[in-house]
Amino acid sequence: MSDRRSTPETEAERAARFAAEEAATPTIPVTEYRARSRRSFLTGAAGAAAAFVGFRHLQSRPEIDNIPDLLRKGHEFNESVWTTVSQGRSAPTFDRSASSLIRVNGRHGLRDEIDLDAWSMRVEAPDGALLGTHVLADVTAFEKVEMTVEHKCIEGWSHIVTWGGSRFSDFAAQYEEQLGELPKYVALETPDGAYYVSMDIESMMHPQTLLTYELEGAPLDQLHGAPLRLSTPNKYGIKTLKRIGVIRFTNERPADYWGERGYDWYAGL
């Protein structure tokens, strides 16, 4: 009320306003307060007990892929929210000068060096049939895309990096006819099968999802996934499998290395 006046209220007026506020505050008789107080404290105690029991219960629920089923449901709920709300947006890109060589953080499926000249990649249909076998030249034949993006690790760090490769969507187009309607998922595996990831087809067909053969303008080295890896700034790094051995189109949600180990299968950004 005082705020609308041109002259600021005096200390006394302010005190009077506070007093009037208090005088206008509802009161109840002390007897009623006692009954209410008992009820409130009982409710509070019950609520605190329920919260504690609920917390312990949630932790001890049967696990689905290494996290309590309710938390797994939480991940699935989030997946349905975000695939509905804003799937398909692109990650920001950066100036090339901002990027630098990224650290090696995961060595799953890269146990031994491979002979890059002997490398080839299989592409499989949902029924397991072989659609094709490819050498690197089959991938580099498509339009080359260079993108400088922020690669984000699920552990929390991020790094601006420049990838060079071909859009997965360009590569997949050659199988459009054979596949008919696009399957719902794509699974990728390292040649030794030790590391495997899977992604929804929408994320795979996103223009920023690359079959990547260059890092910082140079061919990939072994620990960064030579000769061919996946990259996308729209998923955590755990999904960007290095050293692709198999690409499989499928309609059943395929196994995912970290998804089986308690992480969110979607892992979207």
Added chain:
Amino acid sequence: MPENCGIEQVAILRHRRGTRWMHWINFPLLAIMIWSGLRIYAADSRDPFGFGIGLVGWHWFDFLPDSVNDALGLRRKLAKGLAWHFTFGWLFTLNGLAYAIYSWRTREWRHVFPERRSFGDAAAVIRHDLFIRNKPLPPQGRYNGAQRLSYTLILVLGAVAIVTGFAIYRPSQLNLLTRMLGGYERAKTIHFFVTISFLVFFVVHVLQVVRAGWKNFASMVTGYEVIDRPVPGGLVAEPDLDPDGPVPPGDAVPPPDAVRDGFVGLNAAAAGAAGDDLEVGDV
């Protein structure tokens, strides 16, 4: 109460039902968010916001040294940390939104948001609480200046936590938001320091609640606090009990030193405690 002629005891409303419920629901939700958030934080191979002197490689401060990580079970819990954080984040957000709407609809915010004089008041309250100054405190409504400022700040920080949280949760899908906050790394930094602010607030808040006493605490559970107030037409002590200055107009107005952190009742000074440093429990 013959010896307290003219004074009656009533229970006055301090916190509405909605405020109380949302306050107490927020406590475990925020606790889960901080706990699971620290599990996520601890997963980064270095303590990203620790301070160190790079030149000599001397790392003199970690927010989460290994001993803390081990004591709180934060290590190697990234998957569970993420699952808790992204599931309960919704509940934390909903509770915050519900409070924002509630506070606006019931006009509760008027008791909480700072007024022009709250900044000066806050300084006086802080000096008083740190035993630097022993002058009477300025008049206050339900909350004193320091409370208004810190409660408003913590509400704003709650909103910042939610907004920066979403920005680092979906930096591609919400890339406009992330960009507005200065990018992924900047938003992450803000999100982290908001968490630290919550922890600092929590410590100060609990200390102040302990200082303010049981009746103040109970009012956050029951909603009410028993106070003495004058019976209309009853005997009211003369206002010359205030030694510190002019008596505010109107005999229903308490002298400044009667109005303390605990929001002492209307005519507390008249109840016989004139000149004393009143505590909530005295009333």
